[in-house]
Amino acid sequence: GQSLEQPSEVTAVEGAIVQINCTYQTSGFYGLSWYQQHDGGAPTFLSYNALDGLEETGRFSSFLSRSDSYGYLLLQELQMKDSASYFCAVNGANNLFFGTGTRLTVIP
């Protein structure tokens, strides 16, 4: 089977850095995706890691360690608009399998 673990909630201060971890178990692994979803909105794609290492896109970075079955999303210079739910998703043998999401609350 497949399983993904990520924290259910994280709170961080505006301007700070926050890391959202994701560990996975799956048969057949091609990569790890991250999505952002604001309340009432649709999930939007943030990043994808197929290889080990760090991928940077502006204030957001994503990391993957295939040997540890672990990845994280790093958000820098947090802004209030970053308050949202963040989902990691395994790209595996059975399409994209989503985690249950981490609700990030950014406080002033």
Added chain:
Amino acid sequence: DVKVTQSSRYLVKRTGEKVFLECVQDMDHENMFWYRQDPGLGLRLIYFSYDVKMKEKGDIPEGYSVSREKKERFSLILESASTNQTSMYLCASSSSGADYEQYFGPGTRLTVT
């Protein structure tokens, strides 16, 4: 910009009714997906399609069927709606070989009473 549209934002149906949820994408994507999203459960894949007339079961296909007669359109059908199918339904599309980057529609919040 990729645009994925869904026929209704909110829908209320009675138990036992047949329900059709429509999804249209305008980016000529080969792949289309239907998910349901429930609090604490994330997004769960119901059905997907990699080509016209083609469909594959996802993780939770029971009680649902799909239809893909045209490349841009993917329909989700609830044959006989039940209260446990009350949920947010999200359609998504992606280009061939890029399932990791899916584009989602705004969702349909279905309530079955």
